[in-house]
Amino acid sequence: MPVRTAPRNETGLIRPRRPKPRDFRERYLEMGWDREIEDHYRCNWRCIRRWIIEEGKDQLRADRAAVVAAQRAAVRASKRRR
Template structure:
């Protein structure tokens, strides 16, 4: 029995890129508004951006808004996780935690 390969929408795209996608993207950007406008999710919008020009389209959007491009920007949560800032300090186990811990000899 062959295992089914998971499809993220790139192998068999479910929805083609709408004809007015570039104009709407330049106006709204990659935001919740564009997802609501096309009634789709962020993965589909990201795929449409790549199919419509990718970095060139993002550069045009940056020119429209006047903002800088951030190709290597990561979310604050991911950055903190990588830097180890999300780790919690160890607390002394309570009586109930001690019952769950394995006995160490």
């Protein structure tokens, strides 16, 4: 008796992958890789990881580090003014 398999779509996958949103780079730089971004896009960490790789992991991480450093510098500067 033949084994039944799940129907495949034109990509060859059982279920098509969710495409990366247009605003993913901006939201990632704003939120980082946290539960907040998973809730924002309503997807799991594997999907976020794939989008990070598609966007260019090394450059995206460097840009996020620059954003975080700028935020920390702004907090330090505001504390000095007090």
